Structure formats: structure tokens, C-alpha cells
Amino acid sequence: MKNKYVINLKKLKPRGMQSTVMIAFSVISVSIMLILGVVMYFRFSAASRQEVVQSTQKLMEQTAENLEDYLVSMRQISDTVYYNVIKESDFSSQEQDIQTKMNLLYEANKDNLRSIAIYNNYGSLLAAEPVASQKEDPNVTRQGWYQQAMEEMENMHFSTPHIQNLFDDSTMRYYWVISLSRVVEITQDGVSQLGVLLVDMDYTGISRMMKQINTFDNGQYFYVCDGNGEIIYHPRQIQISDGITSENSIEAATYKAGVYDEKFEGERRKIVVNTISYTGWKLVGVIPYSTFTHGMVNMRYFILLLMCLMGMMLAVINRLVSVSISRPILKLNHSVLEYEAGKKPEIYIGGSLEIRHLGNSIQRSYEQIDSLMKKIVLEQNERRKSELDALQSQINPHFLYNTLESITWMVEGERNDEAVFMISQLARLFRISLSQGRTIITVKEELQHAESYMNIQKVRYKNTFSVEFDVDPSLYSCCTVKLILQPILENAINYGVSSMEDCGEIRVTGRREDGNVILAVSDNGIGMSEEEVDLVLTDSNRIHKHGSGVGLVNVNNRIQILFGTEYGLSIESEPDEGTTVSICIPEIPYTEENRKILERGSIFRKEEMEDKGMRENRDEE
Amino acid sequence: MKNDKKVFFLIEAVLGIMVVVLAFLMLQEKNGKDLAKVSIILQNSEDNQWAGFKYGLKMAAEDHGIEMSVVTTEGAWNAADEMDLIEAEIEHGADAVIVQPAPGAETEKALKKIQKKVPVMLVGSAASEERDDSELPVTEPDHYAMGAALAQELLNDYNGNISGKTIGILSETKETEAAENREQGFREKLEDSGAEISWSVSGSFGQDGDQSLSAMPKVDVIAALDDNSLTEAGKNGAANDLHGALVYGIGHSMEAFYYLDVTAVECLVVPDEFNMGYQSLTQIAERLRNRFYRPEDQTISYTVIRKETMFTKENQEILFTMS
Numbered sequence: 001m002k003n004k005y006v007i008n009l010k011k012l013k014p015r016g017m018q019s020t021v022m023i024a025f026s027v028i029s030v031s032i033m034l035i036l037g038v039v040m041y042f043r044f045s046a047a048s049r050q051e052v053v054q055s056t057q058k059l060m061e062q063t064a065e066n067l068e069d070y071l072v073s074m075r076q077i078s079d080t081v082y083y084n085v086i087k088e089s090d091f092s093s094q095e096q097d098i099q100t101k102m103n104l105l106y107e108a109n110k111d112n113l114r115s116i117a118i119y120n121n122y123g124s125l126l127a128a129e130p131v132a133s134q135k136e137d138p139n140v141t142r143q144g145w146y147q148q149a150m151e152e153m154e155n156m157h158f159s160t161p162h163i164q165n166l167f168d169d170s171t172m173r174y175y176w177v178i179s180l181s182r183v184v185e186i187t188q189d190g191v192s193q194l195g196v197l198l199v200d201m202d203y204t205g206i207s208r209m210m211k212q213i214n215t216f217d218n219g220q221y222f223y224v225c226d227g228n229g230e231i232i233y234h235p236r237q238i239q240i241s242d243g244i245t246s247e248n249s250i251e252a253a254t255y256k257a258g259v260y261d262e263k264f265e266g267e268r269r270k271i272v273v274n275t276i277s278y279t280g281w282k283l284v285g286v287i288p289y290s291t292f293t294h295g296m297v298n299m300r301y302f303i304l305l306l307m308c309l310m311g312m313m314l315a316v317i318n319r320l321v322s323v324s325i326s327r328p329i330l331k332l333n334h335s336v337l338e339y340e341a342g343k344k345p346e347i348y349i350g351g352s353l354e355i356r357h358l359g360n361s362i363q364r365s366y367e368q369i370d371s372l373m374k375k376i377v378l379e380q381n382e383r384r385k386s387e388l389d390a391l392q393s394q395i396n397p398h399f400l401y402n403t404l405e406s407i408t409w410m411v412e413g414e415r416n417d418e419a420v421f422m423i424s425q426l427a428r429l430f431r432i433s434l435s436q437g438r439t440i441i442t443v444k445e446e447l448q449h450a451e452s453y454m455n456i457q458k459v460r461y462k463n464t465f466s467v468e469f470d471v472d473p474s475l476y477s478c479c480t481v482k483l484i485l486q487p488i489l490e491n492a493i494n495y496g497v498s499s500m501e502d503c504g505e506i507r508v509t510g511r512r513e514d515g516n517v518i519l520a521v522s523d524n525g526i527g528m529s530e531e532e533v534d535l536v537l538t539d540s541n542r543i544h545k546h547g548s549g550v551g552l553v554n555v556n557n558r559i560q561i562l563f564g565t566e567y568g569l570s571i572e573s574e575p576d577e578g579t580t581v582s583i584c585i586p587e588i589p590y591t592e593e594n595r596k597i598l599e600r601g602s603i604f605r606k607e608e609m610e611d612k613g614m615r616e617n618r619d620e621e
Numbered sequence: 622m623k624n625d626k627k628v629f630f631l632i633e634a635v636l637g638i639m640v641v642v643l644a645f646l647m648l649q650e651k652n653g654k655d656l657a658k659v660s661i662i663l664q665n666s667e668d669n670q671w672a673g674f675k676y677g678l679k680m681a682a683e684d685h686g687i688e689m690s691v692v693t694t695e696g697a698w699n700a701a702d703e704m705d706l707i708e709a710e711i712e713h714g715a716d717a718v719i720v721q722p723a724p725g726a727e728t729e730k731a732l733k734k735i736q737k738k739v740p741v742m743l744v745g746s747a748a749s750e751e752r753d754d755s756e757l758p759v760t761e762p763d764h765y766a767m768g769a770a771l772a773q774e775l776l777n778d779y780n781g782n783i784s785g786k787t788i789g790i791l792s793e794t795k796e797t798e799a800a801e802n803r804e805q806g807f808r809e810k811l812e813d814s815g816a817e818i819s820w821s822v823s824g825s826f827g828q829d830g831d832q833s834l835s836a837m838p839k840v841d842v843i844a845a846l847d848d849n850s851l852t853e854a855g856k857n858g859a860a861n862d863l864h865g866a867l868v869y870g871i872g873h874s875m876e877a878f879y880y881l882d883v884t885a886v887e888c889l890v891v892p893d894e895f896n897m898g899y900q901s902l903t904q905i906a907e908r909l910r911n912r913f914y915r916p917e918d919q920t921i922s923y924t925v926i927r928k929e930t931m932f933t934k935e936n937q938e939i940l941f942t943m944s
Contacts, residue, residue, distance in 0.1 A: 019625055135882070163937045172879040174940050217686070238895055239680060241938050298650050305643040312636045319629050 017329060021322035029314040037307045044299055049292045052220075053259060056272050056285045060222065063213050064274040064283045067224070070112065070205055071279055074180050075156060077109055078199045081116060082184050086197065091126055091188040102129040114164060114177045114200040119146065120186065121194045125166075132167035140166070145179035149196045153183040158279045160230045161203045176203040178232070206233055219288045227280035229253035252284045328355040336362065379561060386558045403456050422459055425452040435482055439562070440595040443510065443517065444476035450485040450508060457493055465497040465504025471519070475510050478517050479588040479598060481562055484555050488521045488569075488581045491552065496525025496579055516567075517587050524578040533571045552581065559585060562598055656688040657909045659902060660710035661719045662703060663744075666694045670848040670874035670894075673942040674744070677898025678719075685906035700728040707735050715739065717905045722748040724796030732757055740908045742901045742916055746799030758916040760901035762892035762923050764799045767871055768806025770925055771844060774888040775869050776814060784815030789840040789866070791850035795823040803846040803871065816842075825849075835862040845870035848877060851889075855880025871923075875943045881928055889926045895942040896921045 085101045102116055106129040117128040123140035140146050143165065148157040159179040177200040186195040206224070210233045213222050223234040229250030231237060239245045248264045248271075255273040262271055272285035328351020335348040347366065349359035403426055410419035432449035435441050447469060454467045489506065497504025507522045528536070536552050556569040563586050573579040588594055661678060663671055675691060682689040692706055703723040710718060717740040722728045729748035735741055736757060743759040776783060790807065792800045800823070808818065819840045834843075834857045843858075843866045845851035851870030858868045859880060870877070871890045880886040897919075904916040926936055 016625070022625065022629075163932060163940050165932050168883070172876050174875060174878065174944060176941055176944055236680065236684070238676070238938060238942055239684070239899070241935075242893075242896060242899075244899065298647060301643050301647045301650065305640060305647065308636045308640045308643065312633055312640070315629065315632050315636070 016326075018322050018326040021325055022318055025318040025322060026315070029318065030311070033307055033310055033314070037303055041300065041303050044303075045292065045296050048296065048299070052287060052292060053270060053272065056220070056287060057259070059213055060272055060274045060283055060285050063209060063222070064276055066209055067206065067276050067281075067283065068278075070201075070209070071158070071276065073109070073112070074199055074201050075278070077105055077113070077116070078156060078180055078182060078197060080105060081118075081199070082182070082197055086118065086184050086186055086195075089187070090190065091186055095127065098127050099129070099131075102127060106130060112202055112205040114175050114202045115167065115198075117166065117198045117200070118184070118186065119196045119198065120188070121196075126186065126188075126195065128167070130169075132169045134166060135168050138166050145181040145198060146196055149181035149183050153194075156180060156182040158226075158281070160226060160232055161206075164200055166200075175200075177201060178203055178206065210235075216291075218291045218294045220286065220291050222283065222285045223247065223249070224276075224281055224283050225249040225253055227253055227282070232281060249284070253282055255282070328352065332359050332362070335359075339366065382557055383561050386554050386561065402460060406456075406460050418459065422456060425455045428452045429456065433483065438595065438599070439482060440479050440590070440598050441482045442476060442590045443471070443478045443480050443519070446480050446482060446485055446519075447471055447476070447508070447510070449483065450489055453486050454489060454506070457489075461493065461498065464502055465493070465500065465506055465523075468505070468507045470507065471510030472512060475512060475517050475587075477590050478585075479590045479594055480517070480519075480583075480585055481558050484559065484583055485519065485521065487552065487555050488583070491581070492521050492523040492525065492579070495528075496523035500525060512587060515587055517585050518582050519585075520580055520582040522578060522580040527575040527577050527579050528571075528573040529575055533573050536571055537569060555583075559583065656686055657716045657906070658714055659687055659689045659717045659719060659905055659909075660707075660713075660715040661689060661691045662694065662706050662710070663691065663721045664694060664698055664723070665696070666691050668849075668874070669876060669943070670852075670872070672875065672944070673873055673894035673939065674898040676942045677895035677900075678902050679898075680895075681899040681902035681906065685903060687902065687906050687909070689902060698723050700725040700731055703728065704731045704735070707732075711735070711739055716909055717741070719744055719901050719905060721745045722797070724794045729757070740905055740916065742905050744897055744901050746797045748798070758904065758918055760897050760904065760919040760921065761799065762897070762921050764802035765806035767890050767892065767923050768803035768808075768846065769810040770806075770923065771803075771846075771869050771871060771888070771890050772807045772810030774890070774925060774927075775842060775844070776810070778887065781814070783811070783842075786816045786842060787819040787840040788816050788842045788844060789819050789837060790821035790844050790846065791834075791854055791870075792821075792823045792846040793825070793849045800846060807844055807846065835864075839864040840866050842866060843868050843870075845872070848872040848874050851886065852876040852880065855885045858885035859883055873943075875940070878926075878931065878940060878943070881926065882931060884928060887927075890923055891926055891939055892923045893921045893939075895939075 081102060085098055085105075089098050089101075091098065106113055106116055110130075115128060115130065115132075118126045119140055120126055123146065125134050125140075128134070144162065145157065145159045148159065157180070159181070161176055161178050164175045164177045164179075180199040180201060182197050184195050184197045185192055187193075210222060210224065214235045221235050224232040225234075226232055229252065231240065231247065231249055234240060234247060234249075236245055236247075240247050246265065248262065251262070252271060252273060255271065257273055257275045260271040260273065262269060268289040270287040270289070272287070274283040274285075275281070276283060328348070331348040331350065332355060335346060339347065347359050347363040349356055349363065403422065407419050407422045407426075410416075410422060429449060429452040432441065432445050432452070435445065451467075451469060458465070458467065485508065489508075492506050497506060503524075505524045507520075509518075509520045509522070511518050511520075537556055538553070552569055552571075559568045567584050567586060570582045570584065571579065572582070588598070659682070661675075663674075665671075671691075678689055678691070681687070692710060694706070700723045703720065707718055707720065718735065719742045720732065721744050722732065732741055732743070732748050733756065741757055743757050743761075745761055746764070747759045747761065748757055775788075779786070788811070790804060792804065794800055795804070804821065811818070819838055822837065834854060843854050843863060845854040845868060848871070851868070851872035852874060854863070854868045854870060855877065857863050858866075868880070868886045869888045870886055871892070872878075872886075873891050873894045877886065877889055877891075881889045900919040900921060904919060908914045908916045924936065924939065926939075930936060
């Protein structure tokens with residue numbers, strides 16, 4: 001399986017540079033964006049969750065305070081009735097006074113009060129405000145508030161909400177009240193006895209307070225329960241008692257003030273609990289976890305929207321960046337491809353510094369290749385032309401004609417020995433000229449050729465000049481290009497000594513210098529000016545007035561083609577003093593192998609040639 | 622290169638579409654969804670007897686996120702009046718209606734027509750006298766059982782021996798399925814008891830009505846089979862205008878409780894009006910949430926209350942829903 005994937009991966013074609021850059025950028029930016037998005041979402045949701053809890057806590061603290069104030073005011077009413085009214089008065093003699101005082105208190109607080117009543121220990125009504133007829137048999141002693149007060153006489157008791165079942169105010173209405181009851185000491189006919197003071201608070205006071213905070217439509221709600229978990233107020237009170245829904249109030253009643261996490265009926269929720277002092281009641285705020293997500297839906301959309309917008313922007317930026325990076329390279333590549341396809345060698349130069357440099361380098365190297373190619377072609381042409389020229393010099397018809405005429409002339413004058421000498425010199429000249437088609441011959445052969453040529457010329461010019469050969473014999477076995485001395489000698493005769501009478505001297509010398517062979521032809525002829533010297537080796541189109549027409553330029557070229565540009569001719573001349581033309585060639589021992597290499601046109605390093613020559617010499621020994 | 626361009630434009634297009642969709646969703650979320658509107662049409666809707674029912678409706682509306690409104694009506698009505706009201710409500714944008722069917726044979730037909738436009742839930746009584754034939758869902762107590770329970774209480778009070786006692790039956794109308802079943806339940810329970818049903822009258826009594834209870838022949842027991850009749854009987858009982866007759870009845874108003882409290886009424890059978898309101902609106906809410914939901918008939922419970930048990934915790938809560 002794994003191999004399959006690897007094979008598939010390998011099959012994938014290499015992607016273009018732009019796609020690679022784009023994909024890399026996109027992957028990085030999308031990952032960063034996703035991480036940012038998720039982190040942002042969690043940060044926001046945690047913050048908003050905390051904010052919801054905190055704001056709930058604040059709201060609850062305020063409500064708890066209001067509730068406490070409300071309950072404290074009820075307790076104060078109870079205290080006032082007890083200490084200022086009941087304890088101060090005798091019920092048998094001061095009933096009217098008691099009623100007035102109670103009335104004053106009731107009137108001052110009637111917004112929150114339903115009634116104030118005092119019962120004796122038999123459950124008989126002693127006084128009540130507002131004045132109303134008591135029901136026929138309300139059975140007071142069996143009512144919860146009365147029993148609670150009697151059970152714990154030292155305390156005040158807050159009951160759970162209930163229907164007041166005491167008075168008939170003929171409005172056919174029943175009031176939902178919370179009773180604050182306490183045992184009081186009443187005096188009747190001077191006799192002290194126990195009784196119960198009841199302050200019935202209007203339930204609407206509490207329910208109004210709770211309704212004010214129960215306005216959330218996101219599932220969050222608040223309720224009040226007593227210390228046993230009995231519900232005092234709940235926005236869904238009847239649904240709970242009807243079993244339509246339920247509330248975890250019994251457990252909430254056990255909590256101390258604080259924030260709790262709980263799971264109730266499969267729903268996770270946060271519970272904020274506040275304790276109402278003295279009563280033991282708990283104000284409970286319920287925040288289902290769905291509330292947090294409810295508020296977060298828009299935030300989710302917003303973050304997604306932001307991510308999409310960022311994605312769009314990043315895609316554009318990625319594209320721009322990848323295009324700006326890859327376009328110059330693509331253009332460069334394109335121009336190289338065009339060049340390879342044989343179109344114009346115009347290499348694209350643009351983009352960043354590096355790519356410009358690359359383009360320039362490629363352009364330059366192409367140009368160099370071009371010029372080198374041209375040079376090679378030119379050299380080949382030159383070579384062919386030189387060889388042709390050499391061939392031409394081998395059988396210069398004019399020279400042959402003159403020589404033959406001289407011979408004819410000798411024979412006719414019966415100078416047979418001279419004629420024989422001439423013929424034998426001519427024969428040697430041609431033999432060396434031909435040299436079985438070789439280009440490279442030994443220095444010795446070249447000197448012989450020059451000697452023959454000079455012998456013939458001397459006869460022709462009637463010995464008007466003298467020739468001297470002074471060549472180190474150790475150089476005889478070195479390689480040289482054939483027929484390089486003849487054109488120089490020809491020049492020396494034609495331009496140097498031909499016009500002199502009997503005092504012309506031509507000297508051919510050969511010596512070794514710095515590992516090179518220097519063959520020099522010196523004459524004491526008319527010489528040349530410096531300008532003329534410069535022209536001799538550079539102006540190949542120079543018209544030859546005399547001789548075979550093979551210029552020194554040609555000789556120089558041939559030497560350089562075969563041995564390298566560091567070799568060739570050099571000319572020293574002084575007008576009226578004479579001219580010395582030196583040939584500088586490497587000292588390469590003549591072997592068959594060296595000859596072949598040189599003739600193939602490969603330019604050997606001198607050391608290489610020498611090594612080979614030495615080796616062969618050793619072998620021969 | 623071209624491929625790259627295509628992919629780029631494709632990505633941009635997909636992201637662009639997502640942005641538009643998300644922006645749309647965000648806007649929609651911000652505007653909030655309009656709450657479904659449900660209109661409730663009751664006879665004499667401001668009457669105290671509907672307090673518990675309305676409280677149930679209110680609680681259900683809060684629980685299910687529904688905007689409900691009770692149409693103010695007064696006095697006697699008929700099917701035509703009711704249909705006009707319903708049509709007007711639908712015109713005003715009601716998505717569903719909860720209707721107490723007016724007495725009369727045409728009501729059912731007209732309501733079926735309405736049901737083709739908007740979901741309809743009947744409360745208190747079925748429109749058809751043959752309940753099984755009705756295609757309209759009803760939320761109501763078991764009227765027959767309530768009638769029978771009332772008779773049973775009467776029997777219990779006399780230790781099963783009410784032979785020779787005369788009974789008068791009061792009801793607001795006899796044309797509804799509810800009234801019929803209640804009376805039937807009551808009568809059938811007393812069939813073999815030897816008690817004599819001296820009279821059975823329907824219609825309005827008292828100040829607005831044309832009849833006076835005190836003018837009715839003297840009986841030992843008056844059975845008032847609906848809230849209006851019971852409060853009227855209670856009122857007369859409290860004023861000692863019933864020639865000593867004991868009142869038994871079915872009621873669900875605070876007045877009915879008061880008359881029980883002052884012993885003008887002996888025994889009270891109270892249908893759970895809170896639940897009638899809550900369940901009917903819950904069914905309609907479910908229907909509005911889910912088009913394919915078929916609201917079901919809901920039978921609500923009833924409680925027998927006597928003066929002694931009037932202030933038990935459970936019964937206090939019934940009173941709480943009414944206040």
C-alpha cells in the first residue's frame with residue numbers, strides 16, 4: 001500500500017516554479033490562518049463566557065441586595081410592630097391605639113404588604129391591618145407559618161409562597177403571599193401570654209424583582225429557593241409542579257455562594273448561587289452552556305467571514321508574490337528555450353539582481369560561444385588557405401621556369417657540372433617540399449630545403465650575395481612546419497640583398513632559447529622602417545612585388561595554427577642596416593607520434609611534447 | 622500556467638461565495654427571526670374563568686418562543702362571528718389559531734376551511750358532536766369523566782343513597798360537545814341511584830341573562846356543569862336564593878373557588894386550565910416548527926376540590942395560575 005503511494009508520488013510530474021511557490025505560500029498562510037482562527041475563537045468564547053458569568057454575578061448581587069433590602073424592611077416592620085406596638089400596649093385597654101399604630105405602619109408600607117395580623121396562642125385574631133373580616137374558620141393554628149413560629153420561638157420565619165387563607169375581603173380574590181411570622185409576648189388584661197405576629201408580604205414584590213432580571217431569551221434564567229430547595233420563585237414554577245419540566249433546586253440549595261458547573265437532565269450548565277442573608281434563601285442563576293454558543297453563533301460567522309476574506313487576500317498576495325518571483329525566471333527559461341530551438345540569442349535580462357546576473361552570464365557565455373565558433377571557422381579557413389598557399393609555394397611556376405631556364409642556359413654554355421648541381425638542388429628542393437604530404441618535418445630537412453633554395457637562387461643571382469648557415473646541430477631533430485624559411489629567404493633576397501652588389505649577406509642561424517627553437521634569417525639589406533615592420537605581420541592583403549607571393553603573414557599564421565599563438569615570427573629591422581626575421585617554435589622532438597598530433601591540429605603543451613620526445617629518445621637508446 | 626490561473630480564480634470564486642453566504646447568515650442572525658404569531662379566540666375572553674388558561678398559554682409561548690395574543694371578545698356569539706374573527710386574525714398575520722368552538726353545527730365545517738389556511742387547535746370542546754369524526758385536534762378535559770366525577774361526589778356525600786332527591790342541571794349551552802358529554806356523564810352516573818333530575822336548563826342566568834335561578838322549581842341539588850353556571854349558582858347560593866339547594870359544579874375561575882370557600886358550593890371539579898393552555902399552544906408550536914407534524918388530541922386532567930382540600934399545596938397552585 002505504502003509502496004503504491006510512493007510510486008504514485010514519484011509519477012507526479014515536477015511542478016512549475018510558480019505553482020510550487022504558490023502552493024508553499026498557500027499552505028503556510030492557510031495553516032497560520034486556521035491556527036489564528038481557532039485560537040481567536042477559543043479566546044473570544046472563553047472571554048465572552050467569562051463575561052456572561054461575571055455580568056450574571058453582578059446582576060445577581062444587585063438583585064440579592066434588593067431582595068435582602070425587601071426582606072429587611074419586612075423584618076423591620078415586624079420588629080416595629082412587636083417592639084413599638086405590642087410590647088408597649090395592653091390589648092384589652094389599648095386596642096384602638098394598637099390598631100392606629102398598625103394602620104400607620106401598614107399605610108407606609110402597603111405597596112409590599114398584604115396584611116399584618118396578631119394572633120394569640122389559641123389562634124384567635126387579636127388585631128389585623130387592613131381591617132377585614134376573618135374567614136369563618138381559617139384554622140390558623142394548623143397553618144404552616146403559625147406552626148413554624150411556635151416550633152422555634154426565638155426566630156423569625158419566612159414561609160414559602162402560599163395563598164393567604166385568613167380574611168375575606170369580599171373581592172373574591174386570593175392573594176399569594178410570603179409570611180413572616182414570629183412568636184410575640186402580648187399583654188391582655190395585664191397578663192402576659194404568647195401570641196404570633198404575622199406579616200404577610202405580597203408575593204408580587206418578589207416576583208416583580210425576579211421578573212425584571214428574567215428577561216433573557218437565550219435560555220438563561222434566575223430562580224429563588226429556600227434552604228431546603230423549595231422553590232419560592234421560578235419563571236417556570238407551574239411547569240415544574242406540573243411535571244412538564246424540572247429544576248435541580250434541592251442540590252442548588254446545598255451550594256454555597258459561588259459559581260458551579262453541573263449536568264442536569266443531560267444538559268451542562270453553569271450555576272451561579274447567591275445566598276440571601278438571614279432567610280437561608282438562595283438566588284440561583286442558571287446559564288445553560290447552549291447560552292454561550294447561542295451568543296457565539298454570530299462570532300463564529302464573523303471569524304469564518306474574516307478567515308474567508310483573509311484567504312481571498314492571501315490568495316491574491318500569494319499569486320502576486322509568486323508571479324513576481326517566478327516570472328523573471330520563467331522568462332529567462334523561455335528565452336533559453338527559444339535560443340535552444342534556434343531562434344535569436346536574445347536572453348531575457350530583468351527581475352531581481354540575481355536573475356539579472358544570471359541572464360547576463362548566460363547572454364555573455366552564449367556570445368562567447370558564438371565568437372569562439374566564428375573564430376574556429378575562421379581559423380579553419382585560414383588553415384586551409386595557408387596550406388593552399390604552401391602548396392602553391394611548393395610549385396611556384398615562375399621560380400621553376402627561372403631555374404629551368406638557368407639550367408638550360410648552363411647546359412648550352414656546357415657548364416655541365418653547374419647544371420648537374422642545379423638539377424640536384426632543384427630535385428632536393430622538391431623532395432623536401434613534397435615530403436610525402438607531411439606538414440611537419442625536422443629542422444634539418446627544413447634547413448636542407450632552405451639551403452637548396454639558396455643554392456639555386458645564388459646561381460640565379462650570380463652569387464651577388466652570400467649565405468651562411470649557422471644552426472646548432474642539436475636542433476636538427478626538432479619539429480618544424482615545412483617551408484617556413486623559404487618565404488623569409490625569398491623576402492630577404494627580394495627586398496634585402498637583391499639590389500646590393502656583391503656584398504649582400506644572408507645569415508641563417510638556429511639556437512635554443514628558453515626551451516624554444518629560434519631560427520633567424522638576417523640580411524644586411526636596405527631594412528625597413530618601424531611602420532613597415534608592423535605592417536609586414538599584420539597586413540595579409542599586402543601586394544607582393546616579387547617572389548612567390550607567400551607573405552610572412554601566412555608563415556606566421558601557419559606556425560601559430562600548429563603551435564599556438566605564443567609562437568610565430570618576429571621582425572627586427574633598421575633602415576640601411578638590415579633585417580632579422582626570427583621564427584620562434586617550441587622545441588618538440590620529431591617523432592612520428594608528435595608529427596601526427598601536430599598535423600591533426602591539436603596544440604600540445606610544450607612539456608607534454610618534450611616528455612614524449614624524451615621518452616622516445618630513451619626508448620631508441 | 623493557465624491551469625494555475627484557473628485554480629486561482631476558482632479559489633477566489635469559492636471564497637467569495639462563502640463570504641457572501643456568511644454575510645447573509647450574519648445579517649439574518651442579527652435581524653432575528655420573526656416569532657410565529659398565534660391568535661387565541663375564546664368566548665368572553667376577558668372573563669376570569671380564562672385566567673389559568675391564559676397563564677398556561679403565556680408560559681407555553683415563552684417556552685416555545687411564540688407571540689400569542691388573545692382576542693378580546695364579549696357576550697354570546699355564534700359560528701359566523703367566530704369565523705369573522707378568525708379570518709381577521711389570519712389577515713393580521715396569525716400563523717395559527719387556537720379556538721374555543723362556538724356552539725352550532727356550522728362551526729366544524731367553517732373551521733375545517735380555516736384549517737386549510739392555518740393550523741387550528743380547538744380548546745375546551747370539540748366542534749363536532751361526534752367526536753371521532755372531527756378532524757380538528759382538540760385539547761380538552763374528559764368531559765364525560767368530569768360529569769361522572771361530579772355525580773360520584775354527590776353520591777359520596779349521601780353515602781350512595783340519594784334516592785328521591787331532586788336534581789337540577791345547569792349549563793350555559795347544550796349545543797357543545799363538552800356540555801353534552803358532561804351532562805351525559807353526570808346523568809349516567811346517577812341513572813340507577815333513584816335520584817330524579819327535575820330540570821335541566823341551559824342559557825344565561827343572572828343580571829345579563831333572561832332567566833333567574835330562584836324562579837326555578839325547588840330541588841335538593843343543583844349541578845352546574847360549566848364555570849358560568851357554577852358562579853351563577855354559587856352567587857345565588859351565597860345569597861340563599863336557591864331554596865336550600867346544594868350546589869355541585871364544574872368550574873375553573875377564582876369566583877368558583879370563592880364560592881367553594883364560603884360553602885356556597887359543596888364540591889368543585891376543576892379542569893386543569895393551565896395545562897389546557899400550555900398543551901394546546903405546545904402542540905401548535907410543534908406544528909409550526911414542523912410542517913408535517915399533526916397536532917394530536919390532548920386530554921387534560923381535572924381535580925376534585927372540596928373546602929377542606931382547597932388549600933393543599935397542589936390546589937394552591939391551581940389558584941396561583943388563576944391569580
